[in-house]
Amino acid sequence: MSDPRYNNPYSPPVYQVNLGGYSQSPDGGSKIKVILPGIFLILVGILGLIVSIMSAFMAVGDPPIPDPEVPDWINQVIESGHGPESLVIHILFIFVNLFIIFGGIMMIRTRLWIVCLIASILAALNFGNCCCVLGIPASVWSIIILSLADVRQMFARR
Numbered sequence: 794m795s796d797p798r799y800n801n802p803y804s805p806p807v808y809q810v811n812l813g814g815y816s817q818s819p820d821g822g823s824k825i826k827v828i829l830p831g832i833f834l835i836l837v838g839i840l841g842l843i844v845s846i847m848s849a850f851m852a853v854g855d856p857p858i859p860d861p862e863v864p865d866w867i868n869q870v871i872e873s874g875h876g877p878e879s880l881v882i883h884i885l886f887i888f889v890n891l892f893i894i895f896g897g898i899m900m901i902r903t904r905l906w907i908v909c910l911i912a913s914i915l916a917a918l919n920f921g922n923c924c925c926v927l928g929i930p931a932s933v934w935s936i937i938i939l940s941l942a943d944v945r946q947m948f949a950r951r
Contacts, residue, residue, distance in 0.1 A: 802903050806874075807865075819920055824903070824947070826938050826941065827900055827903055827944060828901050830900065830931065830934045830935040831899075831900035831901035831909075832895045832901065832933065833930075834894075834896060834897030834900060834912060835893075835897035836899065836902075836914055836927075837893060837897075837916050837931045837933075838890045838894035838896075838897060838912075838916070839890075839894060840927065841886065841889070841890040841919050841921070842887060842890040842891065842894065843867070843884050844921075845884075845887045845890055846883075847887065847922055848874065848879075848883045849853065849880055849884055851875070852875050852876065852879040852880040852916075854881055856876075858872055859871075859872070861940055861947055871925050882912055882921065883921065886919065886921035886926055889915055890919065892907035893917060893919065894918050896911065896912020896914065896915075897909075900912075903939050903948050904948070905916075906939065906945065908937055909935070909948075913931070913932045913936050913939065914932060916929075917929045917931075917932035917933070
């Protein structure tokens with residue numbers, strides 16, 4: 794049975810906010826479910842992109858002089874952040890972060906559900922420069938929202 798609020802001509806209209814203005818459609822409330830995790834994914838992607846670009850520039854420079862006061866394993870970690878192998882890894886994470894940003898934008902626009910899901914998974918796997926600390930909560934939230942039936946229907950309609 795349909796909701797009587799939509800059939801009664803004397804009832805006040807049901808307005809729900811979305812990015813395009815106001816909507817009387819009953820699925821307008823689902824849009825906000827997608828917007829917030831999409832914004833979180835974009836922010837995680839931008840933060841990761843900034844860190845990856847800075848790390849790529851640092852990988853090209855000269856390695857720092859080892860500090861004798863710190864343990865050897867820390868000096869080895871610092872040295873491993875320089876060189877061509879490190880540069881390739883940081884460039885790979887630049888593209889990963891760009892894809893996460895793209896997935897967040899597509900999530901806000903409710904387009905390309907599979908791209909949004911892949912971007913959400915990559916946000917959790919974005920372990921370059923510890924960006925997974927914020928990426929894991931963004932990933933879990935996005936995957937939960939993307940798995941909801943009303944959200945999947947919203948993507949299917951688009």
